[in-house]
Amino acid sequence: MAALDVFVDNLVALWRVTAFRQNFHWIFLLISLVGSFLKELELVPQTYFSSSRNFLNVYFVKVSWGWTLLLLTPFLLLSNASFSRSVSFLSQRLLSLVVATAIWYVCTETFVYIEDVTGSCYETRTMEVINKEFTSKASCRHAGFHWQGYDISGHSFILAYSALFIMEETAPMVSLKTASLSALPRMVLSLLYVALNFIMVIWVWMFACTSVYFHDPIHKLLGTICGLLGWYLTYRVWYLKPLSPGLPPQLHLKEQKQHA
Secondary structure, three states, rough: OOOHHHHHHHHHHHHOHHHHHHHHHHHHHHHHHHHHHHHHHHOOOOOOHOOOOOHHHHHHHHHHHHHHHHHHHHHHHHHHHHHOHHHHHHHHHHHHHHHHHHHHHHHHHHHHHHHHOOOOOOOOOOOOOHHHHHHHHHHHHHHOOOOEEEOOOOOHHHHHHHHHHHHHHHHHHHHHHHHHOOOHHHHHHHHHHHHHHHHHHHHHHHHHHHHHHHHHHHHHHHHHHHHHHHHHHHHHHHHOOOOOOOOOOOHHHHHOOOOO
């Protein structure tokens, strides 16, 4: 338990660095631009992660939103309950999960729709013979053919958005005094916090892999921008207003001293 507390304290200290938190979103734009540049120049050698069948892509990225919600929902309930056990307060905070899921769903479905309406089904990878019988990506691929359309990177979107979403919703840990909790809730909260930071590392790593191995540059950039906009319009604009789920609670410095 002591080792876990030390590890949590180190993570908390990292996220207390204001410059790091405030500039975290720029990391995704930088990675997307640099990664695309390296991909176009073919400067990155093929590796295990250049295959879409790699373990992290198959078992994590393809169900990334599920992982995010699975870990973040109990963390949100435990961490926010440490500030207030009011049902209305906790319900309001849970709305952030509903809003984020709606953004995920609308964006991913829009990407699929755009790819369907702008694409064609080709019988070979050389894109020479069009098969007009199939008018959607799903039906074309099911028939064993190849679909080519305007493919905005869903990976770039969801990985950037998920990481920023986790960053915002784990913010209470920076000012929460876990020592005031009983043993079991404290351990569960700490384990969830470590797991969420670990999965954030996976999202950033796989975002980088997407940038250097997959998609056209403009498709990755658009996906990244959509992820950043989803985060910015909620946590930097809407959630600052009264009629919203609101920002995750945090103690001010004076309050932290009183709770110490």
